[in-house]
Amino acid sequence: xxxxxxxxxxxxxxxxxxxxxxxxxxxxxxxxxxxxxxxxxxxxxxxxxxxxxxxxxxxxxxxxxxxxxxxxxxxxxxxxxxxxxxxxxxxxxxxxxxxxx
Amino acid sequence: xxxxxxxxxxxxxxxxxxxxxxxxxxxxxxxxxxxxxxxxxxxxxxxxxxxxxxxxxxxxxxxxxxxxxxxxxxxxxxxxxxxxxxxxxxxxxxxxxxxxxxxxxxxxxxxxxxxxxxxxxxxxxxxxxxxxxxxxxxxxxxxxxxxxxxxxxxxxxxxxxxxxxxxxxxxxxxxxxxxxxxxxxxxxxxxxxxxxxxxxxxxxxxxxxxxxxxxxxxxxxxxxxxxxxxxxxxxxxxxxxxxxxxxxxxxxxxxxxxxxxxxxxxxxxxxxxxxxxxxxxxxxxxxxxxxxxxxxxxxxxxxxxxxxxxxxxxxxxxxxxxxxxxxxxxxxxxxxxxxxxxxxxxxxxxxxxxxxxxxxxxxxxxxxxxxxxxxxxxxxxxxxxxxxxxxxxxxxxxxxxxxxxxxxxxxxxxxxxxxxxxxxxxxxxxxxxxxxxxxxxxxxxxxxxxxxxxxxxxxxxxxxxxxxxxxxxxxxxxxxxxxxxxxxxxxxxxxxxxxxxxxxxxxxxxxxxxxxxxxxxxxxxxxxxxxxxxxxxxxxxxxxxxxxxxxxxxxxxxxxxxxxxxxxxxxxxxxxxxxxxxxx
Ligand SMILES: Cc1cc2nc3c(=O)[nH]c(=O)nc-3n(C[C@H](O)[C@H](O)[C@H](O)COP(=O)(O)OP(=O)(O)OC[C@H]3O[C@@H](n4cnc5c(N)ncnc54)[C@H](O)[C@@H]3O)c2cc1C
Ligand code: SF4
Ligand code: SF4
Ligand code: SF4
Numbered sequence: 221x222x223x224x225x226x227x228x229x230x231x232x233x234x235x236x237x238x239x240x241x242x243x244x245x246x247x248x249x250x251x252x253x254x255x256x257x258x259x260x261x262x263x264x265x266x267x268x269x270x271x272x273x274x275x276x277x278x279x280x281x282x283x284x285x286x287x288x289x290x291x292x293x294x295x296x297x298x299x300x301x302x303x304x305x306x307x308x309x310x311x312x313x314x315x316x317x318x319x320x321x
Numbered sequence: 322x323x324x325x326x327x328x329x330x331x332x333x334x335x336x337x338x339x340x341x342x343x344x345x346x347x348x349x350x351x352x353x354x355x356x357x358x359x360x361x362x363x364x365x366x367x368x369x370x371x372x373x374x375x376x377x378x379x380x381x382x383x384x385x386x387x388x389x390x391x392x393x394x395x396x397x398x399x400x401x402x403x404x405x406x407x408x409x410x411x412x413x414x415x416x417x418x419x420x421x422x423x424x425x426x427x428x429x430x431x432x433x434x435x436x437x438x439x440x441x442x443x444x445x446x447x448x449x450x451x452x453x454x455x456x457x458x459x460x461x462x463x464x465x466x467x468x469x470x471x472x473x474x475x476x477x478x479x480x481x482x483x484x485x486x487x488x489x490x491x492x493x494x495x496x497x498x499x500x501x502x503x504x505x506x507x508x509x510x511x512x513x514x515x516x517x518x519x520x521x522x523x524x525x526x527x528x529x530x531x532x533x534x535x536x537x538x539x540x541x542x543x544x545x546x547x548x549x550x551x552x553x554x555x556x557x558x559x560x561x562x563x564x565x566x567x568x569x570x571x572x573x574x575x576x577x578x579x580x581x582x583x584x585x586x587x588x589x590x591x592x593x594x595x596x597x598x599x600x601x602x603x604x605x606x607x608x609x610x611x612x613x614x615x616x617x618x619x620x621x622x623x624x625x626x627x628x629x630x631x632x633x634x635x636x637x638x639x640x641x642x643x644x645x646x647x648x649x650x651x652x653x654x655x656x657x658x659x660x661x662x663x664x665x666x667x668x669x670x671x672x673x674x675x676x677x678x679x680x681x682x683x684x685x686x687x688x689x690x691x692x693x694x695x696x697x698x699x700x701x702x703x704x705x706x707x708x709x710x711x712x713x714x715x716x717x718x719x720x721x722x723x724x725x726x727x728x729x730x731x732x733x734x735x736x737x738x739x740x741x742x743x744x745x746x747x748x749x750x751x752x753x754x755x756x757x758x759x760x761x762x763x764x765x766x767x768x769x770x771x772x773x774x775x776x777x778x779x780x781x782x783x784x785x786x787x788x789x790x791x792x793x794x795x796x797x798x799x800x801x802x803x804x805x806x807x808x809x810x811x812x813x814x815x816x817x818x819x820x821x822x823x824x825x826x827x828x829x830x831x832x833x834x835x836x837x838x839x840x841x842x843x844x845x846x847x848x849x850x851x852x853x854x855x856x857x858x859x860x861x862x863x864x865x866x867x868x869x870x871x872x873x874x875x876x877x878x879x880x881x882x883x884x885x886x887x888x889x890x891x892x893x894x895x896x897x898x899x900x901x902x903x904x905x
Contacts, residue, residue, distance in 0.1 A: 221721065221731045221732070221733050222730065222731070222732055222733070223732075223733050223735070224674070224732050224733060224734040224735070226620075226621065226670075226672040229672065229699075230670070230672075239695075241694045241695060241696075241697055241698070241699070242691070242694050242695060243694075244694075245702075245726050262726075263726075263727060263728075266724075266726060266727055267727070269699050270699065270701075270724075270727075270732065272732075
């Protein structure tokens with residue numbers, strides 16, 4: 221059982237451009253990602269929105285290996301800014317985990 | 322026996338629907354040997370215009386005085402062929418319909434020999450009945466240009482206005498203190514964000530302006546006699562005073578009752594677990610201030626969808642509501658945007674979690690769902706085999722749910738409020754049910770004649786159903802259905818007359834000794850005692866008799882016959898169907 225927390229979500233909510241709420245889980249992005257990571261990006265965003273911080277922390281290597289090729293984003297039917305979302309997350313993680321400003 | 326009849330027998334292939342499993346040529350050939358049969362033929366589609374024309378020509382040419390068509394269910398084409406008989410100059414009641422599709426081909430698929438034999442037996446019975454038919458004429462009765470609308474929700478109010486616009490007088494009877502139904506109580510409504518009480522106020526304003534609408538509140542229908550076009554209705558006002566109203570038709574718009582969860586179902590009974598309607602009232606009451614529950618500001622809200630809808634049978638739920646309630650996905654996703662709007666206006670941070678099975682915001686309602694997501698509502702999908710559990714935990718509520726979108730990860734959501742999107746269930750209405758005798762579908766809502774083609778008519782002629790009384794609908798759908806009922810009821814009454822079936826009871830006053838058994842057996846109150854010469858006898862009120870036949874077997878004198886189903890006809894049918902088959 222994992223506890224849902226709104227803290228991470230609240231931080232992300234305040235960030236301009238993070239729009240994963242529109243995602244309706246069609247799985248197009250998962251299928252198209254050349255890195256073939258099962259989790260990127262729809263599950264990751266969900267974990268962020270639900271505030272499952274432990275889970276997100278465990279995904280750091282994947283978050284940073286995204287190519288930002290936008291294959292997913294071009295094909296997303298809900299117009300989720302997937303690549304920008306990833307960059308937003310990188311930003312947050314840099315600040316929080318690695319103490320970068 | 323009277324003169325020998327000249328009967329035409331036509332056997333239909335129904336494309337292959339019949340002929341794939343019944344040898345129609347064999348049926349036609351065998352029937353040609355019956356004494357009163359003048360001609361037999363087969364048709365690929367007897368109902369097609371071309372086939373009907375051929376039959377009409379033949380009836381005229383050969384001067385036929387009886388017609389039997391062995392084809393589909395009489396529900397489908399009895400009236401088609403009666404009308405055809407009439408065009409051929411034959412009395413429509415000298416036509417007999419035999420169903421060899423549902424009763425032979427479809428019931429005995431794969432057994433061609435058996436299905437064919439049965440087809441011959443029942444077609445012979447049809448011919449025997451036809452040989453004893455009389456020429457009958459429907460009764461033409463005047464109709465009253467008045468309608469009673471039962472239930473003053475939006476569906477009923479909208480119907481009343483349109484009926485009045487057609488020039489008919491309307492009595493609207495509402496059981497409650499106030500008209501308006503649920504729309505008057507739920508506040509802002511999706512998809513277009515109209516205020517329910519305003520919609521109702523607007524309809525009531527239009528009603529006030531119409532001279533030919535009378536609205537009664539605290540009123541209930543307690544008795545009904547008569548027939549389409551001319552009913553006498555007794556309405557009880559405030560539970561005591563009775564008024565009698567004469568109307569030509571009824572439109573039943575008695576609405577629905579929201580599902581009442583079982584104790585403990587999704588935490589029902591715990592403080593903070595509320596229905597969508599309660600929640601909307603809390604939100605409206607909060608206005609621009611703070612949304613609190615028990616004095617504590619609300620921060621996390623969980624919504625659970627499909628409560629009381631789409632159920633499957635289990636020990637805890639022996640009589641499941643299997644239907645989808647149609648409105649709740651839209652009403653709940655619409656509430657998400659209302660909550661978001663409140664959050665922005667009040668500055669109070671509120672997280673919302675929507676726990677759904679499937680989101681059914683069909684058609685343009687999709688925009689409501691899209692907006693909810695854009696407004697930050699989070700959607701988690703659960704599987705019906707593992708529904709979410711709601712528990713009390715450290716003074717708050719804890720929802721445990723397996724999110725299928727995270728691969729069934731089990732999550733725990735702390736919440737201050739859990740809102741249950743309860744579905745629609747049929748309204749309990751025993752008095753009305755007994756008075757109107759309208760049947761119910763399996764789901765308990767009023768039953769229409771045909772879900773696709775006749776959605777607002779019922780088996781009781783002159784009684785129409787509309788809105789959520791017929792089944793779950795949102796507001797727009799309820800109104801569309803009520804206007805359909807207006808068209809059907811208005812269409813019947815504006816003609817000024819109705820033709821009633823002459824297939825009713827006939828009493829042989831010579832045999833009758835007035836024992837009153839038939840009076841007791843008739844569920845329609847169609848038997849009266851009259852004095853005839855020097856004795857008392859039973860008489861049939863022709864406009865009330867439905868030809869139901871309850872009186873026939875109880876009459877010890879055998880004095881009663883139902884036209885079209887006379888005892889001698891039934892006996893002849895039994896004899897004919899028993900005749901042995903000589904197969905080649
Ligand atoms: C919480 C909630 C939110 C909703 N939100 C939306 C929304 O956003 N958008 C939307 O389109 N729809 C919404 N709906 C659905 C909408 O309210 C219904 O579709 C609509 O009100 C149905 O109208 P009706 O006239 O069929 O029935 P009702 O509103 O149920 O009216 C029936 C009337 O008949 C009366 N009655 C019952 N029995 C008798 C009797 N025997 N004799 C005389 N009178 C009788 C009742 O007292 C009542 O006044 C919502 C419903 C709920 C509960
Ligand atoms: S942008 Fe990142 S997540 Fe999207 S397809 Fe490319 S590598 Fe995969
Ligand atoms: S393609 Fe877009 S809508 Fe589909 S799962 Fe990925 S992010 Fe969600
Ligand atoms: S409309 Fe939605 S919430 Fe309501 S019963 Fe249907 S699927 Fe469930």
